[in-house]
Amino acid sequence: MTLPFDLRGLEVFLAVAESGGFSAAGRRLHMAQSAVSQRIATLERRLGLTLLHRHERRVSLTPEGEVLCRQARELLAQAQGTALAMRELHDLVRGELRLGLPSMLGSYYLPPLLMGFKARYPGIRMTVVEGGTRSLQRRIQEGELDLGVVMDDARGDTALTRRPLLREEMVVCVARDHPFAHCEAIAPAAFFGEPLVLFQAGYFHREFVEGLARRHRCEPKVDFESNLIPLTKAIVRQGFGITTFLRRVVDDPALVAVPFSPPAWLDLALAWKAGTRLSRAEQAFVDYALAHRQQL
Numbered sequence: 001m002t003l004p005f006d007l008r009g010l011e012v013f014l015a016v017a018e019s020g021g022f023s024a025a026g027r028r029l030h031m032a033q034s035a036v037s038q039r040i041a042t043l044e045r046r047l048g049l050t051l052l053h054r055h056e057r058r059v060s061l062t063p064e065g066e067v068l069c070r071q072a073r074e075l076l077a078q079a080q081g082t083a084l085a086m087r088e089l090h091d092l093v094r095g096e097l098r099l100g101l102p103s104m105l106g107s108y109y110l111p112p113l114l115m116g117f118k119a120r121y122p123g124i125r126m127t128v129v130e131g132g133t134r135s136l137q138r139r140i141q142e143g144e145l146d147l148g149v150v151m152d153d154a155r156g157d158t159a160l161t162r163r164p165l166l167r168e169e170m171v172v173c174v175a176r177d178h179p180f181a182h183c184e185a186i187a188p189a190a191f192f193g194e195p196l197v198l199f200q201a202g203y204f205h206r207e208f209v210e211g212l213a214r215r216h217r218c219e220p221k222v223d224f225e226s227n228l229i230p231l232t233k234a235i236v237r238q239g240f241g242i243t244t245f246l247r248r249v250v251d252d253p254a255l256v257a258v259p260f261s262p263p264a265w266l267d268l269a270l271a272w273k274a275g276t277r278l279s280r281a282e283q284a285f286v287d288y289a290l291a292h293r294q295q296l
Contacts (some may be wrong), residue, residue, distance in 0.1 A: 004046035010072040095281030100136035100148030132202035152269035162269035171257040185261035192218035197241040
């Protein structure tokens with residue numbers, strides 16, 4: 001359907017209706033009187049209606065003009081609101097970002113990055129969701145999340161676009177009075193000889209441990225499963241098991257971080273659905289995160 005009017009034509013019509021004449025409308029719009037008259041004539045011809053009564057020195061609205069006047073005000077207000085919203089998005093005054101994070105990163109590594117981004121773009125609303133790396137990957141692919149931090153382990157995976165974000169050491173976490181606390185490093189075989197406290201399946205913590213076990217042909221002895229970092233630390237403090245964390249997570253004076261032998265590293269990446277065009281808010285976060293990843 002082709003509309004019989006455009007926004008500029010409605011704007012001219014409102015100016016004539018509100019100012020009471022073609023000359024006054026022309027001055028208001030910085031248009032020649034003849035151009036204003038032509039606009040109104042074109043609008044009336046396209047609508048097949050007479051919108052204005054032409055008097056000697058002024059104009060007045062016909063009943064049809066009264067109806068169009070009300071509708072035109074609403075349409076122009078909506079158009080102006082839409083234009084403002086688009087300009088704000090273009091300038092990143094407003095926007096929305098849905099970000100998925102593993103709990104260890106969300107609690108110990110990324111808060112300064114998130115706060116720094118928010119300080120730079122205060123109008124962007126951020127929703128941060130915690131989850132396991134596989135759950136986050138699925139939610140990104142299904143469009144529930146815009147971006148997420150996942151394990152950078154799928155070199156042949158084409159479902160997600162990945163950008164390296166963080167490389168951090170995974171260490172053994174034990175109570176201060178545990179025999180391992182005084183070791184310079186711990187071999188995987190020794191680690192797997194202890195009762196373990198691990199995250200549930202689907203989290204990078206659990207996948208790291210299971211991958212380590214496969215490489216060294218060991219069988220993990222899992223005595224506790226918990227995705228709650230404070231609970232896991234409490235269990236380790238009480239001597240009911242040991243675990244592994246990213247190094248920075250072991251920030252409890254009652255706990256000790258001991259490297260694996262050889263050292264074990266975990267690579268994490270910022271990811272989004274492959275083939276999608278990032279919004280300006282999403283691209284701004286990607287650019288900011290990658291520019292500041294050395295500070296993580």
